[in-house]
Amino acid sequence: MKNIYNITKPIGILGIGSFGTVLANLIAERHSVVMYARKQSTVDNINVHKKHRDIEILPNVTATTDLGLVASQCDVIFPVLPSYAFRSVIKDLSHFLTSNHILIHGAKGFDVKVDYSQGPVELRPRDICTMSEVILEETPVYRVGCISGPNLAKEIAQKQPAGTVLASKFKEVLAIGTEILQCERFQIYGSNDIKGIELAGVFKNYIAIAAGASAALGYGENVKALLITKGISEMIAIGKALGVEPKSFLGLAGIGDLVATCSSPLSRNYSVGYRLAKGESIEQIISTMTEAAEGINTVKVIKYLSDTMHIQAPLVGIIYKVMYENHSLESGIKMLMRLNAGQDVSFY
Amino acid sequence: MAIQKLTAPLDYVNPNYENWGIYKLDKNKDAFLIEVVERIIEKSRTTYPTTRALFDELASTLYQERIRVTTSRWKSDPEDEKDFWNNVKGQIIKFQKAQSWEDNDRAILETLLKKILYRYAYEIVANFKPRIFELAQKFLPRILFLFLNSKLNSPFKFLFRKMSSFYEKFIITGDFELIRNLSKKGTIVVVPTHFSNTDSPLVGWALSSIGLEPVTYGAGINLVGTQPLSFMLNNLGAYKLDRRRKNALYLELLKSYSQMAIERDTPSLFFPGGTRSRSGALESKLKLGLLSTAVEAQQENFIHNRKKIFVLPLVINYQYNIECSSLINQHLVEIGKEKYVSDSFEYSTTYKIIRFFKHLFHADTEVVVSFGKPLDIIGNEVNSNGDSIAPNGKPFDIKGYFEVENKIVRDEQRNFEYTKILGSKIVSSYFENNTVMTAPLVAFVYFIQLKKRHKHLSLFEIMLLPREDRIVSRDNMMAGMATIIVKLKDLEKLNKVNLSEIIKESTIDNVLANGMNSISLFNSKKVVYADSDGNINSQDVRLAYFYHNRLIGYNLEEYL
Numbered sequence: 046m047k048n049i050y051n052i053t054k055p056i057g058i059l060g061i062g063s064f065g066t067v068l069a070n071l072i073a074e075r076h077s078v079v080m081y082a083r084k085q086s087t088v089d090n091i092n093v094h095k096k097h098r099d100i101e102i103l104p105n106v107t108a109t110t111d112l113g114l115v116a117s118q119c120d121v122i123f124p125v126l127p128s129y130a131f132r133s134v135i136k137d138l139s140h141f142l143t144s145n146h147i148l149i150h151g152a153k154g155f156d157v158k159v160d161y162s163q164g165p166v167e168l169r170p171r172d173i174c175t176m177s178e179v180i181l182e183e184t185p186v187y188r189v190g191c192i193s194g195p196n197l198a199k200e201i202a203q204k205q206p207a208g209t210v211l212a213s214k215f216k217e218v219l220a221i222g223t224e225i226l227q228c229e230r231f232q233i234y235g236s237n238d239i240k241g242i243e244l245a246g247v248f249k250n251y252i253a254i255a256a257g258a259s260a261a262l263g264y265g266e267n268v269k270a271l272l273i274t275k276g277i278s279e280m281i282a283i284g285k286a287l288g289v290e291p292k293s294f295l296g297l298a299g300i301g302d303l304v305a306t307c308s309s310p311l312s313r314n315y316s317v318g319y320r321l322a323k324g325e326s327i328e329q330i331i332s333t334m335t336e337a338a339e340g341i342n343t344v345k346v347i348k349y350l351s352d353t354m355h356i357q358a359p360l361v362g363i364i365y366k367v368m369y370e371n372h373s374l375e376s377g378i379k380m381l382m383r384l385n386a387g388q389d390v391s392f393y
Numbered sequence: 394m395a396i397q398k399l400t401a402p403l404d405y406v407n408p409n410y411e412n413w414g415i416y417k418l419d420k421n422k423d424a425f426l427i428e429v430v431e432r433i434i435e436k437s438r439t440t441y442p443t444t445r446a447l448f449d450e451l452a453s454t455l456y457q458e459r460i461r462v463t464t465s466r467w468k469s470d471p472e473d474e475k476d477f478w479n480n481v482k483g484q485i486i487k488f489q490k491a492q493s494w495e496d497n498d499r500a501i502l503e504t505l506l507k508k509i510l511y512r513y514a515y516e517i518v519a520n521f522k523p524r525i526f527e528l529a530q531k532f533l534p535r536i537l538f539l540f541l542n543s544k545l546n547s548p549f550k551f552l553f554r555k556m557s558s559f560y561e562k563f564i565i566t567g568d569f570e571l572i573r574n575l576s577k578k579g580t581i582v583v584v585p586t587h588f589s590n591t592d593s594p595l596v597g598w599a600l601s602s603i604g605l606e607p608v609t610y611g612a613g614i615n616l617v618g619t620q621p622l623s624f625m626l627n628n629l630g631a632y633k634l635d636r637r638r639k640n641a642l643y644l645e646l647l648k649s650y651s652q653m654a655i656e657r658d659t660p661s662l663f664f665p666g667g668t669r670s671r672s673g674a675l676e677s678k679l680k681l682g683l684l685s686t687a688v689e690a691q692q693e694n695f696i697h698n699r700k701k702i703f704v705l706p707l708v709i710n711y712q713y714n715i716e717c718s719s720l721i722n723q724h725l726v727e728i729g730k731e732k733y734v735s736d737s738f739e740y741s742t743t744y745k746i747i748r749f750f751k752h753l754f755h756a757d758t759e760v761v762v763s764f765g766k767p768l769d770i771i772g773n774e775v776n777s778n779g780d781s782i783a784p785n786g787k788p789f790d791i792k793g794y795f796e797v798e799n800k801i802v803r804d805e806q807r808n809f810e811y812t813k814i815l816g817s818k819i820v821s822s823y824f825e826n827n828t829v830m831t832a833p834l835v836a837f838v839y840f841i842q843l844k845k846r847h848k849h850l851s852l853f854e855i856m857l858l859p860r861e862d863r864i865v866s867r868d869n870m871m872a873g874m875a876t877i878i879v880k881l882k883d884l885e886k887l888n889k890v891n892l893s894e895i896i897k898e899s900t901i902d903n904v905l906a907n908g909m910n911s912i913s914l915f916n917s918k919k920v921v922y923a924d925s926d927g928n929i930n931s932q933d934v935r936l937a938y939f940y941h942n943r944l945i946g947y948n949l950e951e952y953l
Contacts, residue, residue, distance in 0.1 A: 054798055120798055139785060144793030185783040187771070187794065187814060188807075216806045221797065 050221045055079045057119035059134060061087055061108075062336050063198035064151060065125035066100050071201065072123075072225055073103040080108040081115045100202050116141030121149065121225060123192075124176075127337040128154025132179050139184040149190040149211070149222050152176045153246040154339040155346050168349040170287050175243040190218040191239055192226070193246035193298040195305030197312060201231070208232040210298040212242035234297055241293030244284050248294075249303045250314045250340030251347060252276035255364050256307035257318025258374055268378075272360070273303050278391070279360050283347060286354050314340035321367070322374050344368060359384050399565040403604035406573045410523045413606040414580070414659035415630040419521040425657065426514045429649050433510055434503060436645070444499045448488065451505060454640045455481050461637050469614050477512060481505065506642070513646045519609050519632040526629055530601055560602075563595075566891075567764025569603045571777050572705060575767050576605055578779040579700045580658050582687045583608055584819055585707035586676055587664040589714050596662065596707065597629070599762040609654055610662035611647075611683070644682070652686035656693050658700055663687075665819060671724035673717065674942040675708075675823050684819075685812040691770040692795050692808060701779055704772075704815065706765035706822035710893075712832045712911040713940075721939040725853075732853045761830070763891060765822035771811050772818025824946055828891040829881055835908030836940030838873040839865055839921050839929055841953045843937075856934045863930050870929045874901050876952050884947060912940060 055077040058069045069078045082088050091097050091108035109115065115122060116138060126134055131152055156174040159166055174182065177189045190213030201207055211222045211233050219235040227233045236242050252272060259268045277300060281291045293299060306312040310319065317338045320330050331341065348365040351358035363380050366372040410416050418425055441447040458478050462470075484505055488498075575581065585596050593612065600608060612631035632650065635643070655661050663683045666676035691702045714720065725733045766774050769791055773781040780788035794811065795801045842865045847855055878901065884890045885897075896904055909929075912920045918932035920940065931937045 049802075050797060052798065143789060144791050145796055145799065146793075183784070185785070185789060187811070214810050217797070217802070217804050 050217075050224045052076065052121060052221060052224055054121075055119050056225055057081065057115040057122035058125060059112075059115070059122065059138070060125035060127075060151075061091075061097060062125060062127070063098055063100075063202075064196065065123075066097050066102070067198045067201040068123060068125060068151065069106050070100065070103050071228065071231055073106045074228055076225060077105040078103075078107070079115050079118055080106060081112055082108050082110060085110055112138050113141045116143075116146065120145050121147045121221060123149050123151060124180075125151040128152050128156060128176065128339060128342070129337065131176055132156050132183065135179055135183045142184045142186055144185060146184075146186045147188040147190070147218055147221060148180050148184070148186050149192060149213070149218065150176045150180065151192045153193065153243075153250065154337075154343065155247060157346055161345055161349055165352070166349055167353045168346065169353055170350070173287070173346065173350065175240055175247070177239050177243060188215050188218050189213065189239070190215070190222050191243050191246075192222070193242050193302065194234075195297065195302045197305060197309055199311050204230060206230040206232070208234060208297055208301075210234050210236050210242050210296060212236040212239040212293075212298075214239060236293060236296070236298075238290065238293045240287070241284065241289040242298045244287060244289055245280065245294050245296075245299035246302060247339065247343055248280040248283065248347070249276070249299065249306055250338070251344045251361055251364055252280070252303055253306035253312050253314035254318035254321070254338075254340045254344065254368075255360065257310075257312075257315035257320075258322040258367070259318075259378070260315075261319045261322030262374060262378070264378075269307055271381075273300070273307055276303060276307075276360060279358050283351060283356055283358055283361075286350075286356050313338040317341060327368055341368075395568055395570070396566055397569055399560055399569065399602060401560065402602045403569060403573070405601075405604045405606065406576050407606050410526070410606075414654075414657065415519070415521045415607050415609050416523060418609065418654060418657060418659050419519065419630075422518055425653070426511070426518060429646070429653050430507060430510045430514055432653065433642075433645055433649050434507060436649075437503075437506065444502060447499065447502050447506070448485075450641060451481075451502060451509070452485055452489075454509065454642050455485055457638075457640045465637055467614070467637075471516075481509065509642060510646055513643055514650070516614070517632050517634070517647065517650055519630045520628050521607070521609075521630045522628040526607060529629060562759050563598070564759055564761045565599050565602055565764075566761065567603070568766070569764075571775075572764060572767060573604055574777045575703045575775060575779055576660070579703045580655055580690075580694075581605065581608070581660040581703050581705055581767075582655060583660070583662040583705045583707055584665045584684070585662070586709055586823055587666045587669050588673070588709065588720075589669060589711065589716055591711075591715075592664070592669075592709055595709060595760065595762065599707075599764075603764075606660060608660040608662040611651070648682065648686050648689075651683055652690045652693075655687055655690035655702060656699065661687070665816065669716070669720060671720050671727070672942045673714070673721065673724075673939040674945050675820075675827055677820050677946060679816040679819065681809065681812045681816055684816060685809055688770050688808045688812050688815065689805070692801065692803060695792050695795055696801050696803075702770050703775060703779070704768045704770065704819065706768070706819050706826065708761075708763045708765065708823055708826040708828070710761040710763070710828040710830055712759065712830050713914055717936055717939050721935050724939075725856075725935065729853050732851070759830075759893070761828040761891075761893070763826040763828055765826040768815070768818055768822070770815060772815045825889055826891060827943075828893055829896060829944065830893045830911075831895055831904050831908030832912035833908075833940045833943035834874070834877065834881075834896065835905060835921050836912060836937045837944040837949070838870060838877055838953065839931065840934070840937045840941035841950050842869055842873055843931075843934070845953065852938070856938070858934070860930065860932075863934060864924070865929045867923070867927045867929060870905065871901055873953050874905060877949055878904070880949055880952055881947075890947065912936075 056072050058065050058078055058080045061080060061082045069080050072078050080091060087097065088108040088110055091102050091106065095102045124131065124135065156176065156179045157172060159168060159172045161168065177191055180186060180189050190211060192209050192211050194209035196207055196209050211219055213219050214237055223233045255272050256269055259272060277294055280299065281294050284294060306315055310316060313334065313336060317330055317340060321327065327341065344361060344364050347358065347361045351361060363377045367374055367377045407413060437447060441450055455478065462474050462478055488501060583596065583600065585592060597607065607630050609630045609632060611634040614633040614635045634647065651661065665679040665684050667680035670676055687702055687704065694700055694702065769775050769781040771791055771794060773783065773791065775781055776788060781791045783789040843863060844855060878896060881890060881892055885892050895907055909921050909923065913922065920933050920936040921929060921931050924930050
């Protein structure tokens, strides 16, 4: 289909993490970009030194600490924020948003309305929001989309080819998002199942932690393959409980992202698992990470959700035990092997 | 917002009928239909871009129409129906024989398309005769009530009695000032719940009571063609829908007709539930086809700087429903299939309406018509200036929803997503403006307790229980009523539901007695009753289930 949209206004990016930064550069090849950062020093780095996180910033990327400026200059904004900061930034932004805006987020976590930091709680689907649902709750914007897929920031920064899924209920958002993002080395696949694509991006994080741990223990490809395929089954089972069809988990944002993050030390969640297996505590790991590994919280959320909803999710149970109940990794692997395996494919 | 209860009819916002949208539409009927047909022809050039595609659509229309003409004839069908479609067939065959799919032959097909569309258009088009409307407004309710009310011994007195006395039985609530204000600033689209065939006349009466000009709405062509009321319907702005016809051209014409009537500032009415609610539950899944025409109309109005469109949800509550038996039968047949054996019987529409009004005035009961908060086309609330209110409480412009970089882009798929959003807001409004009456409340408490007593039985097995197993003890019933009334009052405080006066103010005993009395009014069997020991039972569990459905969706069952 010929793309009828020609976007001339600058594109907004909220978030200055590694993915936000490479996304800004990618878009800046054909559009001007306005980035939002909280700290003036970051803004100066981007505007003056044209460098951030060791990545060269293209000339037509500018940064600002003024959310209102982003909203007034840009009709299309990409919030690429960690999930814990997502709602508050979107809330601040909402004062400046109008019916003209389109938001396409790149966050891979949950917003949970119940405090679960103090230990196990009952979690139901209604307590959990995906990021697009946060946008719909907090802003007057209806045209919402998300991008998710195997997009390791470092590889994109090295100008290697990659593909991603752009999901939205609105074909208009898909067309506009594609117009903005697509280039010779970035392929965009469309989906109208935004919640499915969001959940695929969230769920895969805890499987990546398990994959990192198994690699650190010296296990090979057999275990990795077991984790990926059984991980997909589990993701589909939990997804079904949240009202999502299996198909999105079988695409680029599901299997695709899982294969990438379960194989690459570049993935933050993978490295969490790796370091855990090497004997570091979860607190130590968190304190030394420069960017959030979403999987650390996702494990808790999915564990509490699957317990409340009585969903069979053995993998997340094992990872939870290792991360938060001082079980050894070896005993975790033993538990995995002692599970009543049952049928191979049972999610259809 | 100030919710009021109407005590006397309000003056028309727009007293001169010559300024009414529906009158102007009738007056310029031919020009309007030309515009409708031309727009569809224009659209067909994108929908059916090749001559072949257009031919296939015409052939498929012919095929479906010929089946209809031969297998399902109605009295309302025009006499030349068969000849018309035979003629179309002749032209289609002639074209096919020529076997030319060149683009320059498209004109021949477009002429044929036009011919079919005009036939449909003149069949559908609404008529509006102000004199008949005036007559209907002034005398129809009085005459109807007069003839139906055997309790009255002085017909003359009644005939000239003030209309205000009717408003004790027909309770109309809403923010009338806001609604009247908005009707000056924009085009009103009324979207009522649909439970009974008496809904249409009742809504018409409620709208004129608050001073709104008459609306155009779709009525089944079978009603218009065959019923004694047809003369009235035919001249009061109803456009005619033929439910047998499902072909794409007909549906497109209907949608364009509705859309362009709204664009021409004709207030309109859709029942977004599609048909009457068979289960007795409030509509929670809407048919979005016709509703989407309002969203499309708003997009066109923005392009041409015309009026804003306001959607007005409306909930109609009856203590009982005269059609309940046939409605619930149809529902149970649909969901139960072989598990349910139906014994359906339905009166003719006119007979039902007469019987309804007759009983209404014999019994001590009421009808509540509640206007919800007016919404814009995406379901945002609206202030008295007609400005949409954003979730953060500030007025904002919704035009941007149709724009990309400040330019309006036509996009049906996007607009359909907006229609879904509007639909869900309408459903919320239905639940919030629903007025709980004693009959559904009694049925709800009884049926849920019966169901809990027989946890392991299916719905259909519960309906077949012998009498002694249908008992709910009086104590349980009273306790259940008390619990649910407390929960309902909590919901009412949060503006999540309305309660009838008697539930708000009277004792549980009275509420129970009132509910049991009115629920069985029209049935030979007692739907919910107290047996000789004072325990609660039912002679027709189907109907208890039907009335109980009205309170589904508030999650009240978990408290019983």
